[in-house]
Amino acid sequence: xxxxxxxxxxxxxxxxxxxxxxxxxxxxxxxxxxxxxxxxxxxxxxxxxxxxxxxxxxxxxxxxxxxxxxxxxxxxxxxxxxxxxxxxxxxxxxxxx
Numbered sequence: 001x002x003x004x005x006x007x008x009x010x011x012x013x014x015x016x017x018x019x020x021x022x023x024x025x026x027x028x029x030x031x032x033x034x035x036x037x038x039x040x041x042x043x044x045x046x047x048x049x050x051x052x053x054x055x056x057x058x059x060x061x062x063x064x065x066x067x068x069x070x071x072x073x074x075x076x077x078x079x080x081x082x083x084x085x086x087x088x089x090x091x092x093x094x095x096x097x
Contacts, residue, residue, distance in 0.1 A: 004055075004058055004059040005059045005060065005061065005079045005080075005083065007055070007059070008055050008056050008058075008059035008061055009061075011052065011055075013036075013042065013044065013049075013052055014052050014055060014056055016036060016040050016042065017032060017036070017049070017052055017053065017056065018056070018061065018062075018075060020032060020035045020036065020039075021062065021073060021074070021075040022075055025074050025075055026072045026073070026074055027072065027073055028070055028071065028072055028073070029046060029049060029050055029053070029071065029073075030046075032049060032053070032073065033046050033049050036049065053073060057073075059079060060076060060078065060079045061075070061076060061079055061080070062074060062075055062076060063076050
């Protein structure tokens with residue numbers, strides 16, 4: 001299991017981004033920045049949020065897709081499911097189910 005998942009989850013801003021994508025998947029950078037500012041009082045720059053999104057993407061926690069000039073971010077849960085399987089349901093991992 002890659003350590004980058006834990007590194008990505010260690011930052012509170014990245015956890016807030018994941019919370020926002022859980023509530024409303026498929027957001028653009030502009031939408032994520034606006035929601036973080038209005039709902040959480042985060043005044044981070046678009047560049048800073050973009051860097052956080054890059055960390056989340058490299059950890060496999062989000063996927064991006066382009067539609068025209070817009071880039072949308074979608075939550076992916078597979079890395080989190082692997083963590084749960086590893087420690088909370090080891091029998092599934094051993095049998096391969």
